[in-house]
Amino acid sequence: MHELSIANSIVELCAERAMGARVLRVTLEIGRLSAVMPDAIRFCFDVCAKDTVVEGATLEIVETPGLARCLDCGGSVDMTDLLEHCACGSVNLELLAGAELKIKQMEVV
């Protein structure tokens, strides 16, 4: 739902940093637990990029897995969603990775 405004921010940031150059490729890092749907971003990206230097750019999305540390037993927990729990049964988890929402790099010409 919020992906449109996020895609718009991405296009805006890239266009600013490109300083007039044409953007060929944009690489994003989106964590599995970031509450952002890569497919929705792809859909919105092309719409937002229209009539900007980012128009026609290839969008690459690197999805990063979720990882948490159990605050009770110290074990690490692979997080496919926010409803995971530790093997020890605890839900007292500290998120270490998976919430990323970043523009990694872009290619300009």
Added chain:
Amino acid sequence: MCTTCGCSTGAGTVITDPETGERIETPAEGDSGAAHNSGSWRQLATGPAGASVAAHLHARAHRHAHEARVHEHDGRVHSHEHHHAQTPAAPEHPGAALSEAAIAAATHGTTIALEQDVLAKNQLLAEHNRGWLASRHITALNLVSSPGAGKTTLLERTIRDLQVLHSTRSIQVIEGDQATLNDAERIRATGCRAVQINTGTGCHLDAGMVSRALAQLDPPSHAWLMIENVGNLVCPALFDLGEQAKVVILSVTEGEDKPLKYPHMFRASRLMLLNKIDLLPHLRFDVERCVAYARQVNPSIDVLQVSAETGAGMKAWYAWLEAAALAEVAETVR
């Protein structure tokens, strides 16, 4: 545009003070809040913009240190904007042969590492709001829920009760809805200051909107600021407004498994207000199970059961508010 919720970049945000009738309109392109200059980034790499392409490729080919569109050349600092407007791919600079790097850059593109957080701009504005609020010792809460959970009714009751209790702190309200001034009018009927943000087609408030609403509201120091977000359990979870805490309101007429269905919001909230408990005798809502679900996604979440209609449980909510205000002062002193 977005086919899920209809939010788009087509309409702007309007902030209205129903008391004075003052309207501040932001011709929005996107929800980030800032007014864009159409000549800045939303343009193709042709015409004047093409010139800076040339300046850049040229600058890279010669390994010149440069900032913006100005670089140093033979000891002289000059702008290249006017030189290569017609030839962005192959700049013809007198005496400057094209290096392999320039050709490679022109044909394959150059990779620029950005490592930039997409929500950084909102985060920056949110921190700005937070600092502004702290300087006035204002306790700001971001009230989130699905539509119809009773946010506005809860606020009306809270404002009236605290007036009766002669609370030393006043409540100021920022209302967020896609359209209408209805909620701000309801709040104003209680004698409380309120401004209304209409997001147009946007599905959440962002820090930029709140910043502009704050300027219009100009809340006094030591107040509580209640920001009633757009009714939506999804998008507002991602956008920090500069509040001290998010308070999620869940009414018992909704499903008890909402914390599991919308884990991001319940994880981001410090307090869950279970509203409309006066209706429990008529419903098959398992309170214990609901609280357990909320704690599953957020073990540290506070839970209070209230009815904004009958006033049941509201005292505990006021005590929570007082504690939040004291924590805010303690934080500022520290």
